[in-house]
Amino acid sequence: xxxxxxxxxxxxxxxxxxxxxxxxxxxxxxxxxxxxxxxxxxxxxxxxxxxxxxxxxxxxxxxxxxxxxxxxxxxxxxxxxxxxxxxxxxxxxxxxxxxxxxxxxxxxxxxx
Amino acid sequence: xxxxxxxxxxxxxxxxxxxxxxxxxxxxxxxxxxxxxxxxxxxxxxxxxxxxxxxxxxxxxxxxxxxxxxxxxxxxxxxxxxxxxxxxxxxxxxxxxxxxxxxxxxxxx
Numbered sequence: 001x002x003x004x005x006x007x008x009x010x011x012x013x014x015x016x017x018x019x020x021x022x023x024x025x026x027x028x029x030x031x032x033x034x035x036x037x038x039x040x041x042x043x044x045x046x047x048x049x050x051x052x053x054x055x056x057x058x059x060x061x062x063x064x065x066x067x068x069x070x071x072x073x074x075x076x077x078x079x080x081x082x083x084x085x086x087x088x089x090x091x092x093x094x095x096x097x098x099x100x101x102x103x104x105x106x107x108x109x110x111x112x
Numbered sequence: 113x114x115x116x117x118x119x120x121x122x123x124x125x126x127x128x129x130x131x132x133x134x135x136x137x138x139x140x141x142x143x144x145x146x147x148x149x150x151x152x153x154x155x156x157x158x159x160x161x162x163x164x165x166x167x168x169x170x171x172x173x174x175x176x177x178x179x180x181x182x183x184x185x186x187x188x189x190x191x192x193x194x195x196x197x198x199x200x201x202x203x204x205x206x207x208x209x210x211x212x213x214x215x216x217x218x219x220x221x
Contacts, residue, residue: 031207033207033209035211040213041213041214042116042199042201042211042212042213042214043155043199043201043211044211045208045209045210045211048207048208049207050207055207056205056207056208091154091155099142099143099160099162099203100157100160101145101157101209102157103147103154103155103156103157104154105153105154106154
């Protein structure tokens with residue numbers, strides 16, 4: 001069946017601009033996760049949704065980062081006033097339970 | 113804070129066995145994951161341990177000792193395609209998982 005999809009696959013933006021990333025989880029998956037992965041490091045947790053409820057979020061999401069999952073299906077991650085330090089791979093994962101996570105291909109964000 | 117340690121790099125020979133260790137100190141524990149990640153690609157789920165002991169799945173096995181804060185991933189009959197980064201992650205609280213920085217495994221002929 002169809003896996004997790006993310007769009008765009010690559011995004012280049014200028015410093016100070018806003019960007020929106022999208023994740024479409026596997027159909028029927030209740031849990032949805034967003035991670036930020038810098039080159040050479042492991043993914044860093046950003047936020048977790050159970051259906052449309054945002055149950056966990058890192059302190060990173062209290063500032064310029066925000067995420068939504070309005071109907072409990074797809075999710076969007078918005079980054080406002082992007083900075084060069086935001087350049088990273090943004091990964092989305094979904095699962096039927098919190099203890100399983102199937103990752104999408106990621107969005108490579110480059111802030112110039 | 114959360115701390116997950118794994119070796120940065122390992123090298124092994126095709127056909128051999130390799131063990132990748134992971135130690136963790138976290139506030140909360142709901143299970144430990146292992147993922148494989150090829151360069152430029154997303155992580156792929158390998159295993160999940162919540163109870164102590166060894167879980168075997170084909171050429172890959174994963175072990176957990178909660179009292180020691182320790183896990184390992186065992187890869188048998190290594191193949192060239194096993195060259196990748198292997199990520200240890202601890203599920204610490206509901207949906208939150210903390211990842212290590214990964215172990216880059218190079219398999220040589």
